[in-house]
Amino acid sequence: MPASKISSKKTTTIPNFNNKVFQTLQALAPVARKRLLRYVHSPYFNQSKTLMLLCEWFLQQIEHGKNQFTKEDAWKKIVPKMPYDDVNFRKYCSDLLSLTEGYMAQEMIGENKGLLELETLKYINKYKISHLTTSAVRQARNAIQEKRFPTSEYYHKAYSLEKLYYSLLDFDVQLNVRSNIEEASGFLDIFYWSEKIKLYCTVLSRQKTSSFEYQLPFTDEVVQYLEKISLSESPQLAIYFYTYKTLCDPDKTEHYFSLKQMIHQYGAVMHQQDALEVFDSVLNYCTGKINRGDRQFLEEYFDVVQQALHLNIFLLNGGLSAWRYNNIVGAALRLGKTDWGEQFVEKNKAFLPAETRHNTYSFNLARIYRYQGKFDKVLGLLRDVEYEDIGYNLISKAMLVITYYELDEFEALGSFLDAFKNFLNRQKDLTPQRQNGYLNLIKYVRRLMRITSGDKEALEKIYAQLEEEKTSTVNFEWLFEKIKEFG
Secondary structure (H helix, E strand, O other): OOHHHHHHHOOOEEEHHHOHHHHHHHHOOHHHHHHHHHHHOOOOOOOOHHHHHHHHHHHHHHHOOOOEEEHHHHHHHHOOOOOOOHHHHHHHHHHHHHHHHHHHHHHHHHHOOOHHHHHHHHHHHHOOOHHHHHHHHHHHHHHHOOOOOOOHHHHHHHHHHHHHHHHHOOOOOOOOOOOOHHHHHHHHHHHHHHHHHHHHHHHHHHOOOOOOOOOOOOHHHHHHHHHHOOOOOOHHHHHHHHHHHHHHOOOOHHHHHHHHHHHHHHOOOOOHHHHHHHHHHHHHHHHHHHHOOOOHHHHHHHHHHHHHHHOOOOOEOOEOOHHHHHHHHHHHHHOOOHHHHHHHHHHHHHHOOHHHHHHHHHHHHHHHHHHHOOHHHHHHHHOOOOOOOHHHHHHHHHHHHHHHHHOOOHHHHHHHHHHHHHHHHHOOOOOHHHHHHHHHHHHHHHHHHHOOOOOHHHHHHHHHHHHHHHHHOOOHHHHHHHHHHHO
16 A cells, blocks of 8 residues: 555644644634734735635634644645645645744734834835835824834834935935934934843843843943933933932932832833833832831832822733732732722732632732731631642741631641641752741741740740741741730
8 A cells, every 4th residue: 555545544633732833823812813814815925725724724723722633634624635745734834834923023013103104115215216205204204203202112213214214315425415314323322222221220130139140331331421411301211221220229219219200200101011111120129128128118119009000000911910919919918008908909800810810819818808807718718728839828828827826726726737847848949948937937836826824934935036036937027916915
């Protein structure tokens, strides 16, 4: 029997993650898949009926919730009268992937303000279609104009436009006419300075959490120059410059307050991604101050969070990350704003990632109830839950320790402390400091369970030891409260 007939009877299941084009189509949003289909059916971009059929069949599988397919099934849909040919099937998949990537580029051109007009100008310049020059330049200027808040991308496009304008008007040969070189240089300078400072801020931030070294030539020269000039006409550059100064010299809080004033003034008109980066820089600065014991910056952190929430800056692509949700709740609780925290938890639940929404919501609602003293509700939310994330798991177990204690369920608490200690000893990836913080919590709770009312000597001894170990003990504030209650 010929080899081709033998191979045609063999069924090969290909998981979606082994087929790039299928995996790529899965990653697209439903509306994007519909637009891709129109793109593939456009004769300007594609004239292969086979690729149209393959794209349609793949999208049908995805819509039906299938994560894998057989190559033979796909082949029957696109070339039903021919025996399966693996080489050609791979070629069709590769061509469809290239077509899909072309669609992605086309989509980005459509979304990128002014890019289409700039590319049109390049075409006019290349083929010397002079009668379109004036109107095309006007359209490009209008398209790239940022009426609200100019970004570095605007300055880059403005520089590109001035370069094209220089070429279109043949300034190289018009020696007696003043050219637009200064305008082009001005736009290029602001773009370069802004991006250089942004990159330098990224390096300074990363160096706080990693040991990697980065070399960014001319950074010092740029900083020194910016120190000498007025940045009032370029608020975007000023914001990045003050971000740099807070990172470089965190002890001078005037830099922070200057930056905070600028985001208060311009936060509502900045592009969301740019605003998010700057707000996060401000919040990171506050976090650093809080970690060094400056409680004023806990209020500052919360104030900046409220401004960002008011502007919907945290809702990137309509979603709110779980870690940000947790941090906001944590800040509210540390300030005693439990009612605000509960409203936030309920109001923003729907914005959490679907796959972790229930656990994140339950975890934070339990935190709220714990601070409100509603320990029976904490128990109902956490008692039978095991979180995959080790951070969630540890905090939830610590909350259960507090809950059992507050409800006087000491028999259950004793068993739980044993289980918690065994759990900590099994976690080989925990740092010794983190593990010790929870082991100390267990130790002091056990000692409080054994103490009798009126044993002042024992209480004083526990208090003194906890005072020495408080920085390495989880929930030490709560432990101090419980010691004082013995009176």
